[in-house]
Amino acid sequence: MTVIEDLAPPPKVEVAPRAVSRREAWARRLPLLPALIYLIVVTQIPFVVTLWYSFQSYFWDTPGGAHFTGLSNYTTVFTNANFRGALVRSVVMTATAVIVAMILGVALALLLDRKFFGRGVARTLIITPFLVMPAAAALVWASPMLDPNFGLVNYLLQPFGVHHVAWLSTHALGSVIVVLIWQWTPFMTLIVLAGLQSQPTETLEAAKVDGAGAFATFGELTLPHLRPYIELGILLGSIYLVNTFDAVRLMTNGGPGTSTTNLPFFLYQEVNNAFDVGGAAAAGVVTVVLTIIVATFALRLFARVFQFEEAR
């Protein structure tokens, strides 16, 4: 599904869309319009306004309102080391969490696809982290789990020579990423599991009859079958994880220093602490442009992979 060109066309019930009359064309368009207009108004207008403010000098705490400053906000953004740092950390956080969560998700899905005692209960327990409110999860990880003096993690790691480590001071970024992985692995597991369960059993049995080993079967049959599911998981995971805010705000508040400040938290600080609407808007515009570049590139890449698959 990640590739627009690859989408299943709707079933052709009547005549082809090209041949429909004008009246019919409008009758078809009508049900689409409310959602289309709604999303254009609610999601696009804020970005247009963002673009406008990015050329304005506008501080909450300074009277007089906004005035035009040309490109100065952008100059500030590009020379701001904090912005570049936040950008890099956002990429590191998202990429690491998505990739590790997907690898674990595939492993857990393969596990849950086996028959074992109490499988239903085990699956229920495994998907729970995805259902817990992220703000609650962040707070629970921050103190009861990772506290240096009485946290459960230090207690459980004691046999491995870990003694009262202050995780959020010494391994802040790693800790935040671990929590993100913990939260998103169940999501990946669910998607991959659905893919596994949709795999026709006849092909697997045929492979077994042909004497194919478990690894060969996985590499040659299961993995290609799972590809669209894995891509869907990576795409959705990235979309949501780029916006990670709760874990950063509630576990480390961006610190120590700026070591866990990602783009969402950086922008939050710009608006709430620095009162700099213009600066935040320029940073937002740069973020959006970068996101579009990455998203387009990712979609193209997926498209090429798919066409290669079909050509074979």
Next chain:
Amino acid sequence: MTTVSSRPGPRRLRQWTGRVGWTVLGWAAAIVFFLPVLWMILTAFKPESAAETWPPKFIFTPTLSEFRLAVTGIGPFLTHSIIATVGSTVLVLLLGIPAAYALSVRPVKHWRDGLFFFISTKMLPIVAAIGPLYVIALHAHLLDSIWLMIILYTAMNLPLAIWMIRSFMLEVPTELLEAARLDGAGRIREMGSVIMPIISPGLVSTALICVIFAWNELFLAINLTVTNAATLPMFLISSVPQEGLFIAHLCAAATIASVPVIIVGWIAQRSLVRGLAMGAIK
């Protein structure tokens, strides 16, 4: 022959040991992933003095006192969360079902572009527009209003919902639609008597995904609400003291805030799997 039936063959034995191995592995993974949640719930039942000890206490006299403490003042936050979640989910379905119909059953000419536009709105990080969003809300007198939360959560969930509902509509057999049309069914009857009954389980899983994301949302709430529209994640942040002994209190509040979605998710997990997977194949 008697020897064969009296002891399990090596194959049966291997199968059995294999199953035990998978059971151990499966449960180990389940415990690792569930442990933080279990610890949260366990700690919520501790008295504050038993929550911050070294080594951590596993045996204690459970008490509800921290829950009692945590629910004080939760009322408005709970109400706001329910209104924002239910309101936005209903609006998502009202807008999403016709849109999905126009992209699948009787498609508009440029249905690919339409679908791409919907998904592309999810790729624009909402965080980038948070400052201007605040200014717009201020001028529209929507700041700290529950309507603003409903409007924004609807926009947040609508693209994924349209995508999912469209996948479910593509599952409706063409023959059924043709038969209904031969019977002279118009769009409304086609929708009500053919499509809706088939896609209703799919609508449930779509609604469920929307509920999870709306219920748990914090970024927009923290930036755009203060008191009149503050939701449960805000309650969690504001109600818990940040110094002294607060761990048990925190866990009680976190448990209360999380439990509704956890229970709904547990009950509907099969439909959750189906719903998430549909987008992958269609």
